[in-house]
Amino acid sequence: MASEFDLIERYFKRPVDPSLLGGGDDCALLSVSPGKRLAVSKDLLLEGRHFFSDVDPYLLGHKALAVNLSDLAAMGARPVACMLGLGLPTWSDVWIRAFADGFYSLVDRYQCPLIGGDTTRSQRDIVLSVTVFGEVDDALALKRNAATVDDDIWISGELGAADLACRMLSGELALQADWLAATRGALEQPIPRLDLGLALLGHAHSAIDVSDGLLQDLGHILTQSQVGAVIEETLLPMHAVIQKLPIETRRQTTLGGGDLYELCFTAAVSKRMAIEHIGRTLNVRLTRIGQIVERSGLTVLDAARNEIKALPDSYDHFKEPA
Amino acid sequence: MASEFDLIERYFKRPVDPSLLGGGDDCALLSVSPGKRLAVSKDLLLEGRHFFSDVDPYLLGHKALAVNLSDLAAMGARPVACMLGLGLPTWSDVWIRAFADGFYSLVDRYQCPLIGGDTTRSQRDIVLSVTVFGEVDDALALKRNAATVDDDIWISGELGAADLACRMLSGELALQADWLAATRGALEQPIPRLDLGLALLGHAHSAIDVSDGLLQDLGHILTQSQVGAVIEETLLPMHAVIQKLPIETRRQTTLGGGDLYELCFTAAVSKRMAIEHIGRTLNVRLTRIGQIVERSGLTVLDAARNEIKALPDSYDHFKEPA
Numbered sequence: 201m202a203s204e205f206d207l208i209e210r211y212f213k214r215p216v217d218p219s220l221l222g223g224g225d226d227c228a229l230l231s232v233s234p235g236k237r238l239a240v241s242k243d244l245l246l247e248g249r250h251f252f253s254d255v256d257p258y259l260l261g262h263k264a265l266a267v268n269l270s271d272l273a274a275m276g277a278r279p280v281a282c283m284l285g286l287g288l289p290t291w292s293d294v295w296i297r298a299f300a301d302g303f304y305s306l307v308d309r310y311q312c313p314l315i316g317g318d319t320t321r322s323q324r325d326i327v328l329s330v331t332v333f334g335e336v337d338d339a340l341a342l343k344r345n346a347a348t349v350d351d352d353i354w355i356s357g358e359l360g361a362a363d364l365a366c367r368m369l370s371g372e373l374a375l376q377a378d379w380l381a382a383t384r385g386a387l388e389q390p391i392p393r394l395d396l397g398l399a400l401l402g403h404a405h406s407a408i409d410v411s412d413g414l415l416q417d418l419g420h421i422l423t424q425s426q427v428g429a430v431i432e433e434t435l436l437p438m439h440a441v442i443q444k445l446p447i448e449t450r451r452q453t454t455l456g457g458g459d460l461y462e463l464c465f466t467a468a469v470s471k472r473m474a475i476e477h478i479g480r481t482l483n484v485r486l487t488r489i490g491q492i493v494e495r496s497g498l499t500v501l502d503a504a505r506n507e508i509k510a511l512p513d514s515y516d517h518f519k520e521p522a
Numbered sequence: 523m524a525s526e527f528d529l530i531e532r533y534f535k536r537p538v539d540p541s542l543l544g545g546g547d548d549c550a551l552l553s554v555s556p557g558k559r560l561a562v563s564k565d566l567l568l569e570g571r572h573f574f575s576d577v578d579p580y581l582l583g584h585k586a587l588a589v590n591l592s593d594l595a596a597m598g599a600r601p602v603a604c605m606l607g608l609g610l611p612t613w614s615d616v617w618i619r620a621f622a623d624g625f626y627s628l629v630d631r632y633q634c635p636l637i638g639g640d641t642t643r644s645q646r647d648i649v650l651s652v653t654v655f656g657e658v659d660d661a662l663a664l665k666r667n668a669a670t671v672d673d674d675i676w677i678s679g680e681l682g683a684a685d686l687a688c689r690m691l692s693g694e695l696a697l698q699a700d701w702l703a704a705t706r707g708a709l710e711q712p713i714p715r716l717d718l719g720l721a722l723l724g725h726a727h728s729a730i731d732v733s734d735g736l737l738q739d740l741g742h743i744l745t746q747s748q749v750g751a752v753i754e755e756t757l758l759p760m761h762a763v764i765q766k767l768p769i770e771t772r773r774q775t776t777l778g779g780g781d782l783y784e785l786c787f788t789a790a791v792s793k794r795m796a797i798e799h800i801g802r803t804l805n806v807r808l809t810r811i812g813q814i815v816e817r818s819g820l821t822v823l824d825a826a827r828n829e830i831k832a833l834p835d836s837y838d839h840f841k842e843p844a
Contacts, residue, residue: 225667226594226730227656228562228563229560229597229660230554231559232554234556237553238552238560239549239550240551240605241638242639248645249643249645250642270548272549274548275548285564285651286566287571315562316563317564318564325645325647327568327651331605334549338551344548409548
């Protein structure tokens with residue numbers, strides 16, 4: 201059995217720009233450009249809670265960093281560096297090398313070097329804790345409290361695929377092989393919308409990633425901006441498979457389904473053309489789904505423009521697993 | 523059962539200077555003073571591995587932040603902020619309130635506001651992940667690679683108490699109530715040496731906290747500074763209880779025992795008076811235990827000035843538990 205130091209030496213020692221002072225001291229020392237702020241975020245991912253025990257380690261390494269980078273994307277921050285806490289009850293060379301490869305695939309893609317962390321033996325479950333650092337101009341950062349009455353509400357990508365895959369894999373919904381094939385990529389290998397977040401600086405007012413589901417996360421923007429919203433169900437972009445679901449499941453999945461790393465953002469009506477241009481340039485589907493209004497609360501209209509009264513539960517990491 | 527948001531709202535929402543943008547956005551936004559660097563460190567603490575299941579939650583909250591602050595101390599950094607990842611299989615109001623009180627006791631003492639994090643339900647074990655941020659002048663930071671031949675080697679406080687308490691509590695050594703009473707504070711409520719770290723800026727060359735044990739941690743300084751060291755066993759400051767132990771246990775505990783948040787640092791001989799003055803001012807015992815030498819390797823001399831050949835194992839978080 202290798203020791204903690206062997207693990208770091210063997211798997212997590214790829215070159216880092218020395219100006220960041222990577223592994224090998226009590227702290228890493230980050231530089232911040234003048235006039236910028238450091239955006240920091242951390243997420244805990246636990247076996248049996250956020251991923252299945254038999255998860256592909258490459259995909260797990262990818263996702264552990266992706267979900268954290270998504271928080272930078274939601275503020276329009278540029279990645280600077282990341283740290284990894286890794287608790288393993290046991291490990292094999294093959295497993296940890298695949299995990300490291302998945303993790304480093306995003307380190308490399310987004311130039312977000314791994315500068316330190318902590319590895320330890322856990323009692324029973326795999327424990328992952330990632331902290332990411334990004335840089336953003338304070339005046340432009342996409343904050344949750346900046347939505348303005350009459351703003352358009354936009355969403356990137358499509359809703360529902362990750363949630364559907366998760367429900368099939370957990371046994372909550374009957375597994376259909378073709379549906380799973382079509383949706384599990386969204387669950388297991390989400391792409392953080394970093395390019396989009398950066399492109400929205402100066403265009404969008406507020407943004408959030410919908411990792412806890414559209415209703416809940418848009419709700420955070422509304423609460424913190426002290427505004428309300430009306431969204432139209434017929435406008436929601438959804439994966440083709442989701443359109444085949446019974447209406448209640450479809451609503452649960454599109455409005456309440458979490459584990460989705462798309463951006464929900466708001467922007468003035470005058471910015472529509474600029475934002476559509478960004479979508480085309482980045483090849484990301486961007487859809488207007490509603491409007492910010494003065495009256496507080498979140499209203500969802502159905503196809504007949506009637507308010508949907510029974511809105512689905514939102515995702516909550518602290519609920520009992522289904 | 524409260525939700526994730528209730529937990530944060532109820533227990534972890536004490537006021538934060540708004541310039542730091544605390545909880546409530548995808549990231550916290552940290553400012554860094556011109557000419558400074560941000561020192562960042564993270565540690566993972568796992569039930570059954572770093573603390574016992576029946577640990578006092580107040581002490582656990584204290585220790586979770588203390589061990590991270592100790593990494594800032596070892597670089598001479600001033601605390602700026604911290605983040606907390608908390609995974610709980612179940613919780614009671616009393617437990618989590620006590621945990622939060624312990625955590626905030628150090629937040630307040632060292633002005634290190636909690637600016638964000640993540641709470642989640644774990645499957646079985648309590649999982650803690652803390653990230654701390656500090657600020658340090660890059661030119662003065664106490665780095666592991668800066669020890670210089672002929673430097674004195676210093677240690678703060680006393681060696682061995684935390685290790686002895688841990689061995690008695692784990693059943694490895696027979697429990698003696700009076701010994702446990704004398705030593706468990708060192709294990710359960712360590713005080714990070716932040717004031718000392720700051721005071722050593724401009725005086726010490728290199729520093730490390732001896733959380734993995736003196737031999738191993740001093741070894742990191744030697745490796746990274748490409749030097750060697752000779753230390754004298756008779757000079758090692760130790761808790762009165764440790765002096766009563768049989769010689770082998772005493773050596774294991776003082777030289778190999780981890781979970782100790784004292785600083786081991788090196789400084790030029792010309793700095794002796796300045797360092798002794800710092801010790802008196804801060805009321806911290808500071809002891810010279812040896813010298814940095816050119817020849818690589820770490821030599822420990824016994825009372826007869828003979829080299830001790832059989833040095834104890836060092837602490838390793840990735841080893842099987844005893």
